[in-house]
Amino acid sequence: MTPEAEEFLRRAIDLAATARKSGNPPFGSLLVGPDGTVVAEDHNTSITDNDISAHPEFKLAKWAARELDPETAAGTTMYTSCQPCGMCAGAIARSGLGRVVYALSGDQLDGLKPGGGFAPVPEEGPALHDEARVPVDGYYS
Ligand SMILES: [Zn+2]
Numbered sequence: 001m002t003p004e005a006e007e008f009l010r011r012a013i014d015l016a017a018t019a020r021k022s023g024n025p026p027f028g029s030l031l032v033g034p035d036g037t038v039v040a041e042d043h044n045t046s047i048t049d050n051d052i053s054a055h056p057e058f059k060l061a062k063w064a065a066r067e068l069d070p071e072t073a074a075g076t077t078m079y080t081s082c083q084p085c086g087m088c089a090g091a092i093a094r095s096g097l098g099r100v101v102y103a104l105s106g107d108q109l110d111g112l113k114p115g116g117g118f119a120p121v122p123e124e125g126p127a128l129h130d131e132a133r134v135p136v137d138g139y140y141s
Contacts (some may be wrong), residue, residue, distance in 0.1 A: 014076035019043035029056035057088035061095035
């Protein structure tokens with residue numbers, strides 16, 4: 001980890017403290033361009049927005065996909081106070097960001113929670129392949 005990267009992580013940790021002071025879960029993130037310029041930053045607002053998707057990583061991934069061209073997005077690094085959760089990791093992958101650098105790991109975070117992490121919801125499938133593929137066939141070609 002470079003000293004510059006540690007400074008960006010410290011900014012993410014400051015944003016996490018801001019989130020907590022505002023009554024939200026303590027997480028913060030920023031996007032940094034290849035020249036070291038901070039292009040966007042945010043903190044968790046899932047309580048005050050009453051929105052389970054208001055994680056800073058998710059908000060920044062949506063912002064990048066909407067506001068940045070793909071080449072610019074690919075040149076950015078997300079610095080975040082905690083390893084992105086599954087929801088955010090999926091959004092980050094879809095947004096085309098170049099890299100993620102985090103402070104706390106997801107396991108380290110779970111270790112700080114009395115009840116640990118979220119239990120996975122049972123899934124069932126695949127099913128109805130011939131019917132389900134009809135609206136998809138040809139879409140990606
Ligand atoms: Zn998340």
